[in-house]
Amino acid sequence: MPATTFRIWRGDPTSAQFKEYTTDISEGMVVLDAVHQIQAENAPDLACRWNCKAGKCGSCSAEINGRPRLMCMTRMDELPPGETVTIEPMRAFPHVRDLVTDVSWNFGVKERIKRFRPRKPDAPDGTWRMQQTDVDRVQEFRKCIECFLCQDVCHVLRDHHKHEEFVGPRYLVHLAALEMHPLDTEERVREIRRAHGIGYCNITKCCTKVCPEHITITDNAIIPLKERVVDEFYDPLTRLLRVFKPRRGASKDG
């Protein structure tokens, strides 16, 4: 692929606009390589985040031709040939500069979620026993690289700005990982409904579509959590039983 033109969002919250840059593309290049090349050739102060260049750290999130993606995992040859490539920062977060946004809200959300609390060890040496099949689902959720692309695309945050009331898909995945962890004994269902606002999600599945780790956010994490909330709050029998029989961590994943 020869020279390609990029429209890149430049500036800070006080003034920003698209600027065009043209650079040569060679075989196998990804969008992040092009951004680095532009940095080295024309715009040394072009701000962007990255670390691993291999889709493992979740730093290089941006909107490429309007789609939330990792720049390091978007190959130039999968974009329409000959057309200008548009790169913008994630729009759901406050802008800092160029392609960098302020994602600190996300880190604050996690602090509000109750931490992991394991049951007593199974063996005298202080260790536990878990079968692989019992942890497969949790491992799927724990693949999350905290790129926040799902947060970026979710309309509850992006369009309706419910940051106070709703934790967003990333943290519903996190909650699901905790709730379905075979060893965990913490009680979170009340918060999932109230403080974490699961009711705001109307299962549009946009988050699942953008997840670079292919976590089936909606079907595997959110819907089961919604079911738990329903069981717990609207099923009198479950409530009654809970009074007599505290849940055992191991049976949580049902």
Add this chain to the structure above:
Amino acid sequence: MDPFTTHEHEVLVIGAGGAGLRAAIEASALGCRTAVVCKSLLGKAHTVMAEGGVAAALSNVDDRDSWKVHFADTMRGGQYLNNWRMVEHHAREAPARVRELEAWGAVFDRTPDGRILQRNFGGHRYPRLAHVGDRTGLEMIRTLQDHGVHQGLDVFMEMTVIDLLRDGDRVVGAVGYDRERGRFHVWRAGAVVLATGGIGRAFRITSNSWEYTGDGHALAYRAGAELVDMEFVQFHPTGMVWPPSVRGILVTEGVRGEGGVLRNKDGRRFMFDDIPDNYKAQTADSEDEGWRYTQGDKSARRPPELLTRDHVARCINREVKAGRGTPHGGVYLDIAWIKARIPDAEEHIRKKLPSMHHQFLQLANLDITREPMEVGPTTHYVMGGVRVEGDTQMSTVPGLFAAGEVAGGLHGANRLGGNSLSDLLVFGKRAGEHAAKFARERGAGALDRAQVDSAIDAALAPFDHGIEGGGESPYAIQSDLQQIMQDYVGIVRLEDEMARALHGIGLLAKRAEHAAAVGHREYNPGWHSAIDLRNLLTVAEAVTRCAMERKESRGAQFREDYPGKSEECSKFNLVVRRGADGSMGLERRPVAPLPEELAAVVKENA
């Protein structure tokens, strides 16, 4: 004078990878007000990229394993230049540190009886690496991060420390800037833990990110601390080689642990052709025996692909130089072949090596369940680092501690795969504990305003240079340095080439004085790179000087002009320290002999 904000803590941890987080968790668990500063966002440090696993003699898969075997393996891998005290702590304490992660929520892959599963890795006698597919580092950093944020750490994300502050002979804080606004900060603390990781960005082909500019090594050096073993830089045998933009990105050793084999362009398993004498007894005779080993047959010995990294990297280098390489200058790493041995091989590969599968599919358009990969050596890890005391992790400067990749000693001349993640846990904890103790005993020190001002002035200098005023782009200088190190101080070393490199580094240091930054102070990567140059140049010089001084081949250092090991060189470690006149001083320090019990452990497990 540029203004700055001052933060007061008992313990300051610089770096939020595995070592930094583990240190901070420990210090704060002991009741110290603890700050963590890191260049990137929380959870993005290098540790997140680690793939294969964390080494600990849990003996879940093979009950013949024990801390003693782990001890002997690590000493052998390090060619006996290791700090034996650290090796002992590491081997004894790693299992407890791994189990502790499970108690904090980590979910490792499981054995059939429900315990933590362990896999084979180069240089480890038994399956020893606890893992989660090939994303072990992610599991580790996320577990520590999630545990840490609930413990009340003060985290300063996207801030870079540029210098340590001293009060007399003691380190009492640090000065840095925040990337977002370009404003300066001073952290005052009773003790400082360096956990800044490595130096890979000094080389052109590397698995390391922009963060790895040797900051911690250089900060410690400028503060008067000693660095040890800097000649030992690990070149990982398997990095991606194609397409060019991904060159250097790591292909985990886990591929070979799962049965992947190396072949040259003629299809030959060339690793069978060159097995070092000290590993002969432990290495498979035939392809079949090697395969059985990877599948857990306890009577089989490991295939030569799982010899130590230094050796495998050199063999690959030799194949390529001899014209037996692949079209893009690597060799083939084939995991797809296991189809011939097991049913559902494709599914198995996807399950065991999911991120490798994804990485190759996405970046190289190649399906590793069907085709072999092309791989070649990549700069990966630095064994050398801040010289620390084996029990406390304190450097030769009071109040300054170091843990993780930035510390030297544990790995000697060559690190075994998986021994880094365990290093972070074991010595992160120890550093945090002893830093807390030191801070409590000694209290805060006095801040010297003049030191703060001169650090800030130096950091702002690139803006004064301007490109018009004869200043130069920092990217060009960095790129030239990487080329010099790659060409002359890389996997095969020669006296006169290294002399050329040293001369080149000197010239680059002059150019770096005029590195220019344009634009604003806010989130300006050009400015940040200009500041990093000084650190890169310091570590490049240290690596080169030590590599020249060690006139032998041992572990990760291969000297074409001295291809064998020398008895004389087996007796010392090289120590680097800044001299009174600011020039780099080099010293041979005798290797401390193993105490009798440990010498016996090595012998029993030869």
